[in-house]
Amino acid sequence: MTSTRPHIHEVSDLLLDFAVSLMGAGTHTSRVARNVSRIASSFGYGIDIIIFQKTVMMTVTHLEDNNVRHTSVKKIKPTALNFSTISELSRLSWEVYDGHLSIPEIRSRYNRIVKTPRMSRWAVLGLVACANAAFCRLFTGDLVAMGIVFMATLIAFYVRQEMMNRHANHLVMFVVCSFIASMIAGLTAFTWNIGTATPQIALGTSVLFLIPGVPLINAIIDLLEGFVLAGTSRMINACMLIVAIAMGLSLSLLVLGIDKL
């Protein structure tokens, strides 16, 4: 195993790319650390890692010779959540551990995983609209309210996809999408007075597809596992998004003159 040990720089670069992709795809901190150290140990290296919201810092150390060590830092690019990537990279890390793959082989498989195309955006759009309509039903909204929420989500999520493609600031994006969704729901349910018995619920659930659920869950997991700094920064990030949602919503309430939600 030790005779063909790859150069420490190669290992370090691979591990950093791995960690950055996992973080960008939306994993909690301890899984990133576990996966990366699993790969390192298969090459006979040990790692110490610090993970922040925007950077990963890692020291790779030779397990038998402590003088051979390499520290490097890499930026985490903001990418969309991607659970397929997490699943596949996690599996790859076990295969490396069990099967001792070579660095070029891991590289090529890593590249293939990262470049796997996402689900078609139109399918996602339709499913999200259905989901939010079903969600409206869970909050005891009636059939008309569900229809209103479906339309509002369809349009607002389309805008969100377009803004994401143009790399808009995501706080701005959340304010705009929340405003559009609640404006459509508010206009149809209150102003034009389409026959729904539950206009409040239609308006209230129309923005719920924006709630950053996965970041919130990751934040709590990090806090519970003792990665307090990472957990806090995730929590604050998610809270800012929720404030943005509330801003968009209160803006439409103001425009439409609706007092009580």
Added chain:
Amino acid sequence: MMTTDLLIAVILDGIFAAVAAIGFAVISNPPRKAIPVCAILAAVGHGLRYFLINHLGLDISTASLFAAFSIGLLSLWFADRIHCPAEVFAFPSLLPMIPGMFAYKTILGLMKFLTDTTGAGQTPEAIAGILRNGLTTLFVLFALVLGVALPILLFHKRSYMMTRLFRPERRNRARAAQ
């Protein structure tokens, strides 16, 4: 006693929660084979929570804890079978239970309290409302994550290896002994 009305209500709740879970899950691009599992887990979890709240009269955070615990147990069982990390389908199935409405109502309440120029709305009731919504958000969130994580903590070692395709247990033990 469990009546048919309640049973139908619970099942309907589960079905709509499943639709919601699928839609909210696909935003984070899960593996194809994980999507039906998400739907099943969300239906079980949300249906259970509905039952606990409406029939047994539990509060929302305790009910969420039990619902999430059931999701956590089931997700470990599924993770062992389709070789995905348990969180890949445990998290999306929690999404319909995330207290999103409580969260933004907290912020809306704060904004309203702050921007009230007449002072007529700055009542103790307004503060109580903000606190109630905010605390509910926090407690439900912690309950959800604790509930899901508990089974994973109980079966600690196993859950890390769900994505492992073949498990050379013996070789590992030998390596650990060295």
